[in-house]
Amino acid sequence: MLGSGLIKGLAQTAKNFFGSYHDPARMVTVEYPEQKRVVPEASRTIPFLVYDGEDPELGLRCTACKICEVECPTQCIYIVKNTSKKPDHVGKMQFHPATFDIDISVCMGCGICAEVCPFDSIKMDQVFELSTADRFESLLLHKQQLAKPNSYFGKIHPTEAGEIDIRREQDKRKAEAKAKADAEAKARAAAEVQNAAANSAAPPPSPQTVTPA
């Protein structure tokens, strides 16, 4: 029948409207911005940089390898590598970024940067209130604005962050065990060299007197 779709739609709207007075499930709208929906764990908007500990500079996981910069389809990541190095979570010396900018006016939230990062450094945020009157400088986010603690990552993506924490802890333990084994092997080798030197410096044993029968 002509117009049956329209009638069905209006009936559904009326059902939700009157039903919402007694059934909260029919409240299909929220009073934004006073009320906000809890976003699903997998939702994503723009990237951010994860850091460990309290210091965003020292704890930044990024090693300035530039893989994300190369892979970003919109080329909105800009990285300048620092000349100095700092230890990562397993004690290995790594470079870090002097500059790390993302132009979020160009970023399309694809998440490719987060997928390709081998250091679990760049992850997708869930912030969405990013509107500004200045379309240039305010939408160019710098390292200081992008850096967020691992606890924040754990809050918005608990499943992924939990898995990464376990993996990083295992890597750390393995590195510590290896360092300990290396140190012990080195100490053993040094002791052997010392023993060999001591033996070669000792006087040769005197010939034994043979008593005639």
Ligand code: SF4
């Ligand atoms: S989310 Fe996509 S577009 Fe945005 S910075 Fe990452 S790779 Fe580039």
Ligand code: SF4
């Ligand atoms: S965020 Fe990851 S992929 Fe990008 S430069 Fe840093 S370590 Fe490399």
